[in-house]
Amino acid sequence: MNAPPRRTVELTIDGRKATVSEGTTLRQAAESLGIETPTLCWAENLTPVNVCRICVVEVEGARVLAPACSRKVEPGMVVHTDSPRVRTSRKLVLELLGSSVDMSLSPIFVEYARRYGAKPERFGPKAPPSAAGARDASHPGHHHAPDGEQAATVAQPVKVDNDLFVRDYEKCMLCFKCVEACGSDAQNTFAIAVAGRGFEARISTEHDTPLADSACVFCGNCVGVCPTGALMFKPEHDLRARGAWDETKQTVTDTICSYCGVGCTLTLRVQDNKIVRVTSPSDSSVTGGHLCVKGRFGWSFVEGADPQKPD
Numbered sequence: 001m002n003a004p005p006r007r008t009v010e011l012t013i014d015g016r017k018a019t020v021s022e023g024t025t026l027r028q029a030a031e032s033l034g035i036e037t038p039t040l041c042w043a044e045n046l047t048p049v050n051v052c053r054i055c056v057v058e059v060e061g062a063r064v065l066a067p068a069c070s071r072k073v074e075p076g077m078v079v080h081t082d083s084p085r086v087r088t089s090r091k092l093v094l095e096l097l098g099s100s101v102d103m104s105l106s107p108i109f110v111e112y113a114r115r116y117g118a119k120p121e122r123f124g125p126k127a128p129p130s131a132a133g134a135r136d137a138s139h140p141g142h143h144h145a146p147d148g149e150q151a152a153t154v155a156q157p158v159k160v161d162n163d164l165f166v167r168d169y170e171k172c173m174l175c176f177k178c179v180e181a182c183g184s185d186a187q188n189t190f191a192i193a194v195a196g197r198g199f200e201a202r203i204s205t206e207h208d209t210p211l212a213d214s215a216c217v218f219c220g221n222c223v224g225v226c227p228t229g230a231l232m233f234k235p236e237h238d239l240r241a242r243g244a245w246d247e248t249k250q251t252v253t254d255t256i257c258s259y260c261g262v263g264c265t266l267t268l269r270v271q272d273n274k275i276v277r278v279t280s281p282s283d284s285s286v287t288g289g290h291l292c293v294k295g296r297f298g299w300s301f302v303e304g305a306d307p308q309k310p311d
Helices: 026-032 084-100 107-116 177-182 221-225 234-241 293-297
Strands: 008-013 016-021 056-059 078-080 165-167 192-195 202-205 231-233 250-256 265-271 274-279
Touching (some): 008 026, 016 026, 026 078, 056 084, 084 107, 165 234, 177 192, 221 293, 234 274
Parallel strands (some): 008 078
Antiparallel strands (some): 008 016, 056 078, 165 231, 192 202, 265 274
């Protein structure tokens, strides 16, 4: 039997009338009017977790600002997406993020900071950018929690413990996207979660087990959704560490994975005739933006043997 048609809801967004289906979020309703809602933790292929708080909007009559990524529309709502209160809130959140986490490899954050005039230095020395892989594993981190104790997230050394991807938690903003991708939204492996509370909160495997000994299957879906560079492909990490990463020399090509008959779309980023990053379009009807370990990392065979390495 066909499902009954969904009821429609009428509301006003930035002075314009919108009619959307019941269950639509404020972000989706605004998008239907061509209004962009800035966000760092939202992704179309993940469940909204409401943690970055950049997408907040003002709903008339509400005591607090509402997260547009998850708040559902209600009949008669009057919403303001760019009011002084909204702009102030977004600016402050961006400043707090930029003052505590290295966001230098997040182009969208840089754009938002420019748009809202965010000045992270107001909260102390700006989080310094770190050359990926350039620090020694004993590097203690830069940023401090109260009483001189370092926050567990940024105090972690760069983790280079496999040949597929690198974990640099100095860049981790705890957006939870990697946890969602590892969980029921995509992989259903549940190898990582948020450990600790408050300043001790951090992304971790169970009991901080080494990745190779954890439940991780190295699908890389966590890398694919990371918005800050905290999770990064090893080839990209190595190029950045040498100062050789150059997007002006890179090409981006879509192809179909050759490993099986599912037909996953791969987006290959290539520099100097070497594949440096593999992703999948989030709007792909086959992958939904997610891949298995073969699709995301099993492409070295196309490059042949490295003449610089002995057999």
